Structure formats: structure tokens, C-alpha cells
Amino acid sequence: MTSNEVFVSINGCVIIPTYNNAKTLPRVLDGVLRHTSAQRVIVVNDGSTDTTTEVLVGYCEITAIHLPRNKGKGNALRTGFREATARGFEYAVTIDSDGQHFPDDIPLFVRAIEADGPALLIGDRNMEREGIPGKSSFGNRFSNFWFRFETGISLSDTQSGFRLYPLTELQDIRFYTTKFEFEVEVIVKAAWRGIAVRNIPIRVLYDPAERVSHFRPFRDFTRISILNTWLVLVMLFYIRPRDYFRTFREKGFRRFFLEDLLHSDDTPLKKASSVALGVWVGLSPFWGFHTLLVLFLAVVLRLNKLIAFAFSNVSLPPLIPFIIYACLQIGTALLGTHTGDAFHWQDIGTYRPFIQQHLQEYVLGSLVLATVSAAVLGTGSYFLLTWKNRK
Structure with missing residues (x-):
């Protein structure tokens, strides 16, 4: 199997949601294209106001979806899922466009599926190691606690955007969120459906000079907290009794x-x-x-x-x-x-x-x-x- 055929065995693709990351997007795209063909790459431009559109012109063979205005990462991912499903793909690796992930880790996800079967895989960034921002480490521990409470599954990283989704298993699940909290909703509801949710070790790069984060601490943390409150109630009154x-x-x-x-x-x-x-x-x-x-x-x-x-x-x-x-x-x-x-x-x-x-x-x-x-x-x-x- 050559490097650009890594997804053939699982019929997969790569989805890259992006918003105002024109500086790092080319490096991410070039890294992804070392492991798969352009026909298996879907970029969802979530209403970027920088030069993202111009950058994507240089990658004419990939599928680029341009949303007229920014609606949130969750909406961008759901848009990418719909496109991937319509094109017949069964799995999708999602990778952030801010440059913190290493595209060379993509084969790790594919090999895990080949070895252990269908699952929703989340990249484990080892958030307790030296060099990880304190607020990121705390936010991850907070998310891990609530995910375990809601599903009974212990994970060491539930916030990483570097993931592999089993698209076929997710088709019948109804989702409501459209912002960052979607990445919480999707893994909790997947676990409730009996889909295996596991971590897989990956590398991560935090470069303050390049990385642009659109996470708004107060507003997005409030959204995630409201979602977790709702998920806990659903778990207590419906999922566990069921x-x-x-x-x-x-x-x-x-x-x-x-x-x-x-x-x-x-x-x-x-x-x-x-x-x-x-x-x-x-x-x-x-x-x-x-x-x-x-x-x-x-x-x-x-x-x-x-x-x-x-x-x-x-x-x-x-x-x-x-x-x-x-x-x-x-x-x-x-x-x-x-x-x-x-x-x-x-x-x-x-x-x-x-x-x-x-x-x-x-x-x-x-x-x-x-x-x-x-x-x-x-x-x-x-x-x-x-x-x-x-x-």
C-alpha cells in the first residue's frame, strides 16, 4: 500500500473544518495529501474573512465547501459529514487547520480500525505533559469527568479535534449543537448507541506564534456546561433506566x-x-x-x-x-x-x-x-x- 492509499482499506476520507487559519492551512493540506489523494479531502471553509478562499484556489482537486458565514465548528463538521456520506465514504478523519496536529499520524487511526474494527477514535494529546497550556489541561479534565459520568467510559482526552468518525454508525443519530460543544455531543451520543469510543496516542504542537484559537472561554464554556447538564438529565432519566x-x-x-x-x-x-x-x-x-x-x-x-x-x-x-x-x-x-x-x-x-x-x-x-x-x-x-x- 502506497502512502496515498492509506484510506482505501476502510473507505475513508479527511474532513478539515477551517475558519481564518490561512497561515497554517497550506501546511496542514500538504501534510494530509502525503497520505491520501485530493479526491478524499473535504475542506469546509466556515465563512472565513481572511485569505482562506484564495489559499483553497491553489488546491483545485480537493473538495472545498464555502459557507457564506461563520456558524461554528460543529456546523462545519456536520456539513463535512453530510458531504462525505453523500460521496459514499464510511469513515472520516477530522483534523484541525491550526497546525497543532501532525498529519503523519493519520495512518495510526486507519491501522486501529483495521485491527480492532469500527469505533470512534479520539487522538490522545497527553495533556498532562510539560508545555501544555494550563487552561487547556483543565478544560480537558473537566470534559473527561463529565464524559465518564454520562457514559461510564474513562478517556484521557475527550477534546482533541483529531478524530476518526464511523460515518455509517452516526447517520441515524440526531444532533442539535453547532459550535464547539458538538464534539462533546457526538461522542456522548455515539457511546449511548453502543459505538466503541477510544483514545489513540498522537503528537501535538502548541505554537503561540502560529496557532489561532477561536474558542471563546466564557461563551463556549457556558455552552458546553449547558449541554453537559442536559446530557446528564437525559442519562439519568432515560439512558440508564433504558x-x-x-x-x-x-x-x-x-x-x-x-x-x-x-x-x-x-x-x-x-x-x-x-x-x-x-x-x-x-x-x-x-x-x-x-x-x-x-x-x-x-x-x-x-x-x-x-x-x-x-x-x-x-x-x-x-x-x-x-x-x-x-x-x-x-x-x-x-x-x-x-x-x-x-x-x-x-x-x-x-x-x-x-x-x-x-x-x-x-x-x-x-x-x-x-x-x-x-x-x-x-x-x-x-x-x-x-x-x-x-x-
Whole structure:
């Protein structure tokens, strides 16, 4: 395979979004063309006001898309994806035009796909090494944290623009963002779809004399923060429950209990703590927020989210009357009060007004019941799991 045929095996191309980088763009283009033909290069000129248009005239064989005005990197990438897909390409390497990436690293992405199959690959710039600007290193750690929270996948670099996208797998995903935050949205939603998202080591050059960054710290950081807030809510209320329900439906409770509870790699203490957390949340008085609360606490406490979520469903509909009754009885006994009216088991419509009339007793009783039940079931699970491991 000659140097200009590097993409043939994966049917790929290169997409270069550019905005006012006329100074460094020729060097990037020349480097890219050492590894692929001009027919596999797509440049999206995102409304540049410098001499970018004149520079691209000298590369007449590449595909140049000139947008009339600047709409953001995300819009430029999505425009490039549409063009690449229309031309039948299955993969696209994206590389920034500011000169910080080395086009000679392009074959690394292709070899990774050839070896391990379809994936979304993100160049790992080793952001903790000497010479990396402090604000860039901090921003990357911030992004890595939220990506792990939203997907459960740990990456060392989630902000690099040097990437390889599997275009076929991304076609049916709906995206909404158009600025820098698109590069966060696309990897999170790809992970939610089950697409492998991995890092691959690359080199990077930070040259203050040449590099022109269009990232606006306050405005773009705010956009990214708003996006992450939305993605966290979607993850907590839809993605995680969806995945867990799929697991239950596919495995059934018995198989789930044997495989995910007894045979997972977590220690007995971690599994038992996850059981205790789930039971405590499931019996707590925070109705309507159980899923959000259990997943948040499981992530913060680094417990088994699937086990915690499963046991948070201890308050199943048939058990709710008994749970409410037990909470009221415990609360009244501890406070030395009397509920007065009898609790009507069969009339669901009376539950809410009855609880509202005796809210103090109910809240105290539910917290006590949740704590005691969590302690008993958590301890029992620990001894059962320890015995199982020994056996």
C-alpha cells in the first residue's frame, strides 16, 4: 500500500473544518495529501474573512465547501459529514487547520480500525505533559469527568479535534449543537448507541506564534456546561433506566442475580453497599426522584449502578400500601402521636391526603425503615456474597 492509499482499506476520507487559519492551512493540506489523494479531502471553509478562499484556489482537486458565514465548528463538521456520506465514504478523519496536529499520524487511526474494527477514535494529546497550556489541561479534565459520568467510559482526552468518525454508525443519530460543544455531543451520543469510543496516542504542537484559537472561554464554556447538564438529565432519566430495563428483560431476574450480582468483578463489600444504597433510596420518601437519586449517589460513591438501580425498585406497586403503612406506624410510635383516621388499604386515592395529614410521621418512619432495611439487607448480602466467593 502506497502512502496515498492509506484510506482505501476502510473507505475513508479527511474532513478539515477551517475558519481564518490561512497561515497554517497550506501546511496542514500538504501534510494530509502525503497520505491520501485530493479526491478524499473535504475542506469546509466556515465563512472565513481572511485569505482562506484564495489559499483553497491553489488546491483545485480537493473538495472545498464555502459557507457564506461563520456558524461554528460543529456546523462545519456536520456539513463535512453530510458531504462525505453523500460521496459514499464510511469513515472520516477530522483534523484541525491550526497546525497543532501532525498529519503523519493519520495512518495510526486507519491501522486501529483495521485491527480492532469500527469505533470512534479520539487522538490522545497527553495533556498532562510539560508545555501544555494550563487552561487547556483543565478544560480537558473537566470534559473527561463529565464524559465518564454520562457514559461510564474513562478517556484521557475527550477534546482533541483529531478524530476518526464511523460515518455509517452516526447517520441515524440526531444532533442539535453547532459550535464547539458538538464534539462533546457526538461522542456522548455515539457511546449511548453502543459505538466503541477510544483514545489513540498522537503528537501535538502548541505554537503561540502560529496557532489561532477561536474558542471563546466564557461563551463556549457556558455552552458546553449547558449541554453537559442536559446530557446528564437525559442519562439519568432515560439512558440508564433504558439500559437497565433492557438488561432485566434480556436476562430475567434469576440470570441477572447470578451473573451481575454474584459473578461481577466487584468486591462483596461494594456489591453489598450497592444493595444497601438501592434499598435505602427505594424506601426513602423521595418519590419521583428515586432513579435520579440512586444513580447520582451510585456514581458519586463509585458503587455498582446496576445493582443499586435494581434494588431501588424494592417499592414495587403491590408493596406500596404495606410500605406506607409501615412508615406511618413507625413514625407515630417514635413521635408518640396517633394518626386518628384508619388507613384505607384498598382506596389508592386516599394515600396522598392521608400522608399529607401525617407528613411528619411518614417522613420519619420512612427514613427509619429505609435505614434499617438497608442495613439488614446490605449486611445479609455481604455475608451471602462472601460465603459464595469462598465456596
